[in-house]
Amino acid sequence: MTQPNQQPSQQSSQQSSQQPSSRQQPGGQQTDSASSASSATNTAADAPVVVVTGATGPAGIETSRRLAAAGRRVVAVGRNADALTALAAGVPGLAATEQVDLTDQAAAEALAQRLADKFGRVDALVHLIGGWRGGKGFTANSEDDWKFLSGNLIDTLRHTTLALHDQLLAAPAGRAIIVSAKAAGRPTAGGANYATAKAAAEAWQRALADSFRRKQSGRKTDPVPQTAAAVIGVITAIGDKPGFTTAAALADWVLDTLDEPDADRINGERLPLPANPPAGPPADAPPIAPAAGSPAAPADASPADAPGPAAGGGPA
Numbered sequence: 378m379t380q381p382n383q384q385p386s387q388q389s390s391q392q393s394s395q396q397p398s399s400r401q402q403p404g405g406q407q408t409d410s411a412s413s414a415s416s417a418t419n420t421a422a423d424a425p426v427v428v429v430t431g432a433t434g435p436a437g438i439e440t441s442r443r444l445a446a447a448g449r450r451v452v453a454v455g456r457n458a459d460a461l462t463a464l465a466a467g468v469p470g471l472a473a474t475e476q477v478d479l480t481d482q483a484a485a486e487a488l489a490q491r492l493a494d495k496f497g498r499v500d501a502l503v504h505l506i507g508g509w510r511g512g513k514g515f516t517a518n519s520e521d522d523w524k525f526l527s528g529n530l531i532d533t534l535r536h537t538t539l540a541l542h543d544q545l546l547a548a549p550a551g552r553a554i555i556v557s558a559k560a561a562g563r564p565t566a567g568g569a570n571y572a573t574a575k576a577a578a579e580a581w582q583r584a585l586a587d588s589f590r591r592k593q594s595g596r597k598t599d600p601v602p603q604t605a606a607a608v609i610g611v612i613t614a615i616g617d618k619p620g621f622t623t624a625a626a627l628a629d630w631v632l633d634t635l636d637e638p639d640a641d642r643i644n645g646e647r648l649p650l651p652a653n654p655p656a657g658p659p660a661d662a663p664p665i666a667p668a669a670g671s672p673a674a675p676a677d678a679s680p681a682d683a684p685g686p687a688a689g690g691g692p693a
């Protein structure tokens with residue numbers, strides 16, 4: 378398990394992606410009756426409330442840390458009690474932790490109600506629940522893998538945004554943010570389940586953006602300024618490799634997106650996140666010119682969320 382004070386790594390992402398059941402509570406359906414442990418907070422009582430789902434994953438840990446340090450009241454959501462306890466111990470200033478399985482719609486609704494009762498507002502949702510499964514070739518896209526991926530990548534997003542929609546809309550600068558994968562637009566045979574789930578999550582997110590627009594600047598009568606935005610960030614993968622995006626860069630992008638004053642400009646947009654620069658040749662190596670006619674390296678050289686080399690038989 379990744380500890381909050383560790384640098385999130387590709388390996389820890391792989392672990393959480395590959396072993397979801399190892400972190401589930403007995404029965405796998407821990408819901409709202411579970412802990413709502415508050416940790417010491419250094420955030421102001423009127424600071425924006427940001428819900429980070431998948432807060433115990435590599436991106437979630439770094440994002441929770443970054444947002445808490447920036448004075449947001451961060452509610453960190455995950456399924457695993459031990460991971461949440463470690464998060465609260467390692468990330469100072471969390472407003473609360475919530476142990477919720479967001480594949481359970483009633484649990485998501487109960488979470489939204491608890492947040493309304495406790496804080497009276499939710500300003501942003503940063504939805505960072507992930508997971509990857511795939512195989513060698515198209516026919517390896519199993520039913521089990523689809524159920525896992527559609528549950529983690531689509532259902533948790535559906536449930537959470539349905540439950541928080543009205544609170545996000547009412548916030549001074551409501552934001553719903555997801556991190557998608559280039560694979561959604563460039564599926565591989567063996568990663569069809571994954572790419573399809575990510576593409577569906579993107580469609581859902583754009584529909585949410587449409588709702589925000591219709592309720593604000595797009596209202597037929599008495600339009601109001603657009604303050605809410607649903608945004609899709611796109612990466613190849615999280616990590617330190619060339620072309621990947623570090624968890625720290627992802628967290629910075631999330632903070633920038635929360636701070637973006639022009640909601641209209643970003644609502645419904647699919648925005649590339651900063652990526653690590655390509656690997657350069659060793660300092661003492663002579664430059665190598667590509668052979669005439671040789672294909673360029675794929676921009677997206679590894680399956681997103683993937684636990685290793687191209688399990689799907691090619692770039693994501």
Ligand SMILES: NC(=O)c1ccc[n+]([C@@H]2O[C@H](COP(=O)([O-])OP(=O)(O)OC[C@H]3O[C@@H](n4cnc5c(N)ncnc54)[C@H](OP(=O)(O)O)[C@@H]3O)[C@@H](O)[C@H]2O)c1
Nearest residue numbers: 393400431434435436455456457479507508614615681682
């Ligand atoms: N990792 C990558 O290379 C990559 C590539 C492209 C896009 N992305 C996207 O970037 C985001 C962050 O990625 P990540 O690797 O940090 O995510 P992750 O580790 O796969 O997932 C983050 C956390 O989500 C929690 N979670 C899983 N199912 C849940 C559920 N039903 N209810 C509540 N919590 C649940 C898990 O915590 P518990 O153990 O507590 O359940 C897990 O630690 C994801 O949306 C992912 O799809 C990642």
